[in-house]
């Protein structure tokens with residue numbers, strides 16, 4: 001086992017702090033081998049899927065072929081349509097399970113502005129019916145969350161958003177809003193400054209901290225995403241076992257960044273802005 005700690009959501013559900021993403025281009029359609037490797041060799045037992053990744057069947061096959069007991073894996077998937085009921089029923093079939101652990105609306109843009117509340121009420125019904133343990137959203141801005149909260153009987157447990165130093169200028173107020181409502185952040189794209197926009201102002205700061213902590217730069221960025229979101233969940237991925245082990249070790253062996261180190265990365269990040277996914281999050 002990986003000894004990863006859990007984050008406790010506002011409904012009491014425990015989620016492994018690090019999740020294995022299946023949305024990266026390489027794994028679309030055919031996620032079976034990578035999920036098998038991540039689960040069995042790197043002990044990544046929290047798998048992040050989505051209807052839009054078009055690979056839920058191969059994720060389900062991976063878990064079946066490994067003989068994974070349902071309670072031994074945390075499965076998130078995301079609704080990719082304006083009809084969460086139809087989408088979840090399809091996803092459950094493809095994944096080969098009766099219930100997911102966490103079900104998210106992938107983006108508010110899938111739903112008409114006037115129907116954000118209505119689609120959330122369907123999510124609440126799906127949770128009540130036991131088709132998902134927990135319900136949340138992804139790529140929701142403050143204004144989207146406010147619409148949902150107007151009618152919500154159940155507060156979203158998470159908002160899955162892009163978090164890395166080069167979007168922190170915009171993400172900061174959303175993170176604080178979510179914190180004030182008890183909505184946990186799930187960070188995606190955490191390695192973006194290192195792998196998608198190298199050579200920027202964040203790199204020397206992260207390199208220094210890595211040396212101070214005896215960590216890799218990737219580990220510093222994963223910890224930073226966790227800490228800047230007040231103990232949030234972090235989603236990453238790799239096709240390489242060694243990198244997955246390094247990612248796990250960030251949360252089992254590497255000590256926390258100091259408050260000064262967290263702040264130094266945030267300040268360096270604010271010197272540039274690079275959003276990788278979901279441009280509406282800058283509106």
Ligand SMILES: NC(=O)C1=CN([C@@H]2O[C@H](COP(=O)(O)OP(=O)(O)OC[C@H]3O[C@@H](n4cnc5c(N)ncnc54)[C@H](OP(=O)(O)O)[C@@H]3O)[C@@H](O)[C@H]2O)C=CC1
Pocket residue numbers: 020021022023024048049106138139160161187188189190191192195218235236237238239240243277278
């Ligand atoms: N809700 C949403 O809208 C979105 C959700 N997501 C979810 O989040 C998951 C993670 O997001 P993602 O952006 O992929 O996460 P990261 O920013 O952590 O990037 C992961 C990528 O970085 C590479 N990598 C990993 N470690 C290193 C390293 N040390 N040095 C160089 N390259 C490295 C991996 O490739 P390699 O195989 O070469 O190691 C992998 O392709 C997705 O798979 C998806 O499930 C992602 C985007 C949007």
Ligand SMILES: O=CCc1c[nH]c2ccccc12
Pocket residue numbers: 023024025028050052053277
């Ligand atoms: O989840 C966000 C990024 C992503 C990766 N693959 C796809 C496919 C369709 C929509 C979004 C995405």
